[in-house]
Amino acid sequence: MASAAQNNQGIVLIDVRDAEEAQTDHIENAVSIPWNLFIESKDKFPTDKNATIVLYGKSSKDGLALLPLVRGWGYLNVTVLEGGFNNWQALGLPMKNDTPAATIAYVPSKKHGAIDIDDFIGAVKVKDPNVILLDVRSDEEVEEGKIPGALAIPVDELTERLGEVSQDKRIYAYCSAGIRSEMAYLILKKSGYDAGYLDAELFITRSGEYRINRKEVLQFLTRQAP
Numbered sequence: 001m002a003s004a005a006q007n008n009q010g011i012v013l014i015d016v017r018d019a020e021e022a023q024t025d026h027i028e029n030a031v032s033i034p035w036n037l038f039i040e041s042k043d044k045f046p047t048d049k050n051a052t053i054v055l056y057g058k059s060s061k062d063g064l065a066l067l068p069l070v071r072g073w074g075y076l077n078v079t080v081l082e083g084g085f086n087n088w089q090a091l092g093l094p095m096k097n098d099t100p101a102a103t104i105a106y107v108p109s110k111k112h113g114a115i116d117i118d119d120f121i122g123a124v125k126v127k128d129p130n131v132i133l134l135d136v137r138s139d140e141e142v143e144e145g146k147i148p149g150a151l152a153i154p155v156d157e158l159t160e161r162l163g164e165v166s167q168d169k170r171i172y173a174y175c176s177a178g179i180r181s182e183m184a185y186l187i188l189k190k191s192g193y194d195a196g197y198l199d200a201e202l203f204i205t206r207s208g209e210y211r212i213n214r215k216e217v218l219q220f221l222t223r224q225a226p
Contacts, residue, residue: 032100046106056081113185115196134173136184145204155180174198
């Protein structure tokens with residue numbers, strides 16, 4: 001996430017904590033828009049309603065409280081950093097202690113590490129032995145449905161459980177919307193893995209059927225027989 005913030009990878013990362021807290025420590029490339037100034041800051045947001053916006057506060061609930069507001073402004077790709085800043089800090093991920101930006105500079109661009117949907121489909125279809133499908137959703141989400149053969153490790157446990165992921169294979173990380181899978185990609189790359197991630201919406205049923213959706217591209221896929 002740190003190297004994929006809005007100035008580099010088209011992600012608008014917003015720190016909604018108090019200004020003093022953001023000044024002390026924040027995620028690199030985050031824009032500080034404190035929760036009490038949020039409504040009056042609407043004009044600071046990109047005109048592109050497809051911009052990917054990630055909100056974070058101290059914990060998940062801080063971002064979740066503002067999520068309906070931003071979606072109500074018409075933004076289609078809004079999410080919350082799971083666990084908030086406290087979890088990010090606990091995982092030892094990159095931080096900055098300088099003055100955070102107060103203005104959003106949104107420049108959409110191709111994301112490093114994002115894999116083509118067709119490559120992901122192909123790896124699932126042929127059960128590529130050289131690829132590990134890494135499901136970084138929560139345990140509760142995985143219980144509702146999982147791609148057969150995928151390795152499931154929640155992103156907030158990935159750093160501690162890297163030993164379960166082989167370094168001899170290419171890793172395709174995925175989640176439900178591409179945000180957590182990008183975080184997993186950054187963790188893996190930092191540790192020397194050959195990794196990529198699925199930057200798309202992914203829906204999985206209990207039977208293992210799944211659907212991938214990226215903007216206007218919609219593909220319905222069914223799981224392969226064992």
